[in-house]
Amino acid sequence: MPDFVMKTDTDGVATITWNVTDKSMNVMSLAAFKLLDNLIDDALADASVKGVIITSGKKDFAGGMDLNVIAKMREDGGAQGIFDGVMMMHGVLRKIERAGMDPKTLKGGKPIVAALPGTALGIGLELPRSCHRIIAADNPKAKIGLPEIMVGIFPGGGGTTRLVRKMGAMVAAPFLLEGKLSDPAKAKAAGIIDEVVAPDQLLVRAKEWVLAATDADLVKPWDAKGYKMPGGAPYSPAGFMTFVGASAMVHAQTMGVYPAAKALLSAVYEGALVPFDLALKIEARWFTNVLMNPSSSAMIRSLFINKEALEKGAVRPAAPDQTVKKLGVIGAGMMGAGIAYVAANAGIEVVLIDAKQEAADRGKAHASDILDKGISRKKVTEAKKTEVLARIAATTDYGALKGCDLIVEAVFEDMSVKAEVTKKVLANVGKDCIFATNTSTLPITDLAKASAHPDQFIGIHFFSPVEKMMLVEIIKGKKTGDRAVAKALDFVRQIRKTPIVVNDARFFYANRCIIPYINEGLRMLAEGVEPVFIENAAKLVGMPLGPLQLVDETSIDLGVKIAKATRTAMGDAYPDGAVDEVLFWMVDQGRLGKKSNAGFYTYDDKGKRQGLWDGLATKFPVNDDQPDLTDVQHRLLMAQVLEAVRALEDGVLMDIREGDVGAILGWGFAPWSGGPFSWLDIIGAARAVAICDDLTARFGDRFKTPALLRDLAAKGDGFYSRFAPQQKAA
Numbered sequence: 001m002p003d004f005v006m007k008t009d010t011d012g013v014a015t016i017t018w019n020v021t022d023k024s025m026n027v028m029s030l031a032a033f034k035l036l037d038n039l040i041d042d043a044l045a046d047a048s049v050k051g052v053i054i055t056s057g058k059k060d061f062a063g064g065m066d067l068n069v070i071a072k073m074r075e076d077g078g079a080q081g082i083f084d085g086v087m088m089m090h091g092v093l094r095k096i097e098r099a100g101m102d103p104k105t106l107k108g109g110k111p112i113v114a115a116l117p118g119t120a121l122g123i124g125l126e127l128p129r130s131c132h133r134i135i136a137a138d139n140p141k142a143k144i145g146l147p148e149i150m151v152g153i154f155p156g157g158g159g160t161t162r163l164v165r166k167m168g169a170m171v172a173a174p175f176l177l178e179g180k181l182s183d184p185a186k187a188k189a190a191g192i193i194d195e196v197v198a199p200d201q202l203l204v205r206a207k208e209w210v211l212a213a214t215d216a217d218l219v220k221p222w223d224a225k226g227y228k229m230p231g232g233a234p235y236s237p238a239g240f241m242t243f244v245g246a247s248a249m250v251h252a253q254t255m256g257v258y259p260a261a262k263a264l265l266s267a268v269y270e271g272a273l274v275p276f277d278l279a280l281k282i283e284a285r286w287f288t289n290v291l292m293n294p295s296s297s298a299m300i301r302s303l304f305i306n307k308e309a310l311e312k313g314a315v316r317p318a319a320p321d322q323t324v325k326k327l328g329v330i331g332a333g334m335m336g337a338g339i340a341y342v343a344a345n346a347g348i349e350v351v352l353i354d355a356k357q358e359a360a361d362r363g364k365a366h367a368s369d370i371l372d373k374g375i376s377r378k379k380v381t382e383a384k385k386t387e388v389l390a391r392i393a394a395t396t397d398y399g400a401l402k403g404c405d406l407i408v409e410a411v412f413e414d415m416s417v418k419a420e421v422t423k424k425v426l427a428n429v430g431k432d433c434i435f436a437t438n439t440s441t442l443p444i445t446d447l448a449k450a451s452a453h454p455d456q457f458i459g460i461h462f463f464s465p466v467e468k469m470m471l472v473e474i475i476k477g478k479k480t481g482d483r484a485v486a487k488a489l490d491f492v493r494q495i496r497k498t499p500i501v502v503n504d505a506r507f508f509y510a511n512r513c514i515i516p517y518i519n520e521g522l523r524m525l526a527e528g529v530e531p532v533f534i535e536n537a538a539k540l541v542g543m544p545l546g547p548l549q550l551v552d553e554t555s556i557d558l559g560v561k562i563a564k565a566t567r568t569a570m571g572d573a574y575p576d577g578a579v580d581e582v583l584f585w586m587v588d589q590g591r592l593g594k595k596s597n598a599g600f601y602t603y604d605d606k607g608k609r610q611g612l613w614d615g616l617a618t619k620f621p622v623n624d625d626q627p628d629l630t631d632v633q634h635r636l637l638m639a640q641v642l643e644a645v646r647a648l649e650d651g652v653l654m655d656i657r658e659g660d661v662g663a664i665l666g667w668g669f670a671p672w673s674g675g676p677f678s679w680l681d682i683i684g685a686a687r688a689v690a691i692c693d694d695l696t697a698r699f700g701d702r703f704k705t706p707a708l709l710r711d712l713a714a715k716g717d718g719f720y721s722r723f724a725p726q727q728k729a730a
């Protein structure tokens with residue numbers, strides 16, 4: 001079946017139904033756009049057609065543009081290919097908007113209405129915005145908006161120009177610059193859609209509107225005489241304030257590293273100075289500019305294409321379906337409680353065990369608290385809360401684990417406690433049950449020794465807070481079998497998170513990379529680099545938290561614990577004495593980080609972070625001579641990136657896609673870069689080698705160029721061209 005099908009009723013109303021048959025959600029392709037164009041031509045040319053309804057054959061309207069298509073446009077035609085493709089889309093949407101009306105009198109057009117049964121995102125909203133009216137079904141689950149900025153682009157199908165012309169730059173800003181999504185009621189209140197009706201009335205009301213529409217109903221404000229932009233044009237006093245404010249806001253939010261946000265603002269500003277059709281052309285040029293930017297293509301590749309591929313099982317071994325039916329969670333502390341909640345919320349029956357009943361109950365109460373917050377925000381109903389809580393059985397009785405097909409253990413980080421718990425669990429579950437540990441530091445292969453079935457033993461490493469963090473790191477011990485990996489992946493899919501699969505090694509992947517980042521910040525502090533400079537340098541390169549804030553959040557005593565364990569494991573080879581000096585001293589001062597309301601930062605009584613603690617200078621005086629910003633940033637980035645390369649060299653990481661997606665979702669590695677491997681590809685291996693050689697000479701062997709990177713530089717190769725040839729940049 002073609003993506004769009006048109007059927008005309010006897011009353012002269014044609015309905016174009018969008019239904020991409022091989023996908024669960026409609027996504028737009030160039031071919032489908034051309035098909036839509038032909039159907040619109042037919043409807044406008046057919047005298048028996050009075051008007052058109054555009055709707056969907058699915059429960060939602062559309063998820064947006066197929067970003068694989070955008071990637072292909074770039075590959076096939078470069079900048080010109082993208083620009084031509086985008087202008088073709090503008091042509092179709094503008095044709096819908098003008099609907100055959102006389103360009104001078106603005107009369108004689110045919111009414112075209114969009115009827116949205118559910119979610120309408122990206123081009124799935126830009127197409128309706130070119131129609132004369134948007135009617136949505138009253139479906140509180142529906143999300144309506146333009147989220148393109150989240151993957152490093154901006155609404156380039158006329159969405160930017162149309163929204164700004166309708167509501168003004170300031171009011172449109174959160175929808176464009178933050179990708180804010182709304183349910184139908186909120187979208188109507190904001191003026192993004194026109195009407196919300198009962199779901200069974202959607203098409204009835206759409207038809208009624210088409211049949212009653214007048215010529216004036218079809219004329220967009222910007223096509224009418226005397227149109228003025230709401231909020232003022234850029235050169236008006238109000239407009240001037242808007243654009244100065246918006247520029248400052250964008251810079252504060254993006255630190256200037258996201259090309260899409262800047263390009264969007266340019267498209268809005270320049271577009272506001274010219275007539276509508278020229279504004280669309282300007283939007284298309286900036287959109288092309290963004291798509292040609294390596295940062296945007298890397299973001300699309302990691303945050304959309306590869307993230308989705310991993311979620312859909314790109315690295316899943318062939319094994320029968322392992323959907324989890326009954327989950328056992330052992331340890332109802334911070335992590336266990338979170339894991340129990342996300343599983344129960346996904347419809348899985350959960351047995352939550354702790355050593356004491358009060359602890360188990362506290363774990364379940366955590367789920368209740370999260371659901372209550374959802375209720376207060378009107379995201380969760382009382383009925384849903386009752387249903388989710390009913391799925392969690394909080395107990396101390398290991399006998400309740402009978403029938404569990406997956407266990408996630410989250411007890412204290414102690415080898416012998418974990419071994420004892422493992423034995424107790426395995427005595428109470430069936431022989432096929434997969435056992436997973438949420439350890440963050442203990443080797444999976446060693447923990448698996450407590451099981452008679454090490455092939456059924458695996459690491460499933462969640463990040464804190466579990467309900468918010470999207471990444472789950474799955475760790476294979478030496479003997480972990482395919483079914484255990486498939487089970488872990490199927491579980492992660494059920495709870496709608498993004499998995500990466502790595503091999504067992506100290507700190508696995510994410511912590512292995514993040515610890516050197518924190519350590520590099522601490523070293524600089526000890527060297528006399530101004531602390532606020534360290535923090536800002538990190539943020540200016542796109543890290544969400546500076547290293548000192550990050551260690552405050554994760555707790556400084558945890559840093560000490562990890563340092564001690566690493567030192568014991570590495571003996572004389574331990575390289576981080578300078579770091580320990582800082583960490584140990586902080587703990588001696590009773591400053592354990594955010595949790596103790598005192599760390600590298602100061603906090604008020606309510607735990608709100610204030611400035612950096614000025615007592616730092618008493619122990620680590622600030623040098624008069626401060627380093628270059630680039631030096632500080634290269635040290636902070638390379639500390640993480642080189643660890644990622646070493647993880648790939650060591651075989652811990654098996655797929656660079658996982659390395660990039662995991663870095664962004666796991667610890668917020670500069671998302672604009674697409675991840676550590678994408679960043680290295682953007683700067684090129686030769687430049688990366690030059691930076692490493694320079695840093696090694698000045699700061700030590702921790703920056704030594706990995707052999708793999710040197711080899712890529714020697715051969716003029718890149719990570720994606722060598723390791724994922726089918727994964728060219730978008």
Ligand code: NAD
Nearest residue numbers: 331332333334335336354355410411412413438439440464
């Ligand atoms: P926590 O101290 O908050 O919770 C541990 C829970 O286990 C406690 O409720 C405790 O009563 C219970 N417990 C201890 N021994 C038990 C036993 N023998 N039988 C039953 N219950 C027992 O710890 P947490 O932060 O939730 O961490 C749990 C695990 O998750 C650890 O292995 C930790 O390394 C790992 N982890 C923690 C984080 C984090 O950010 N906190 C992140 C990833 C992984």
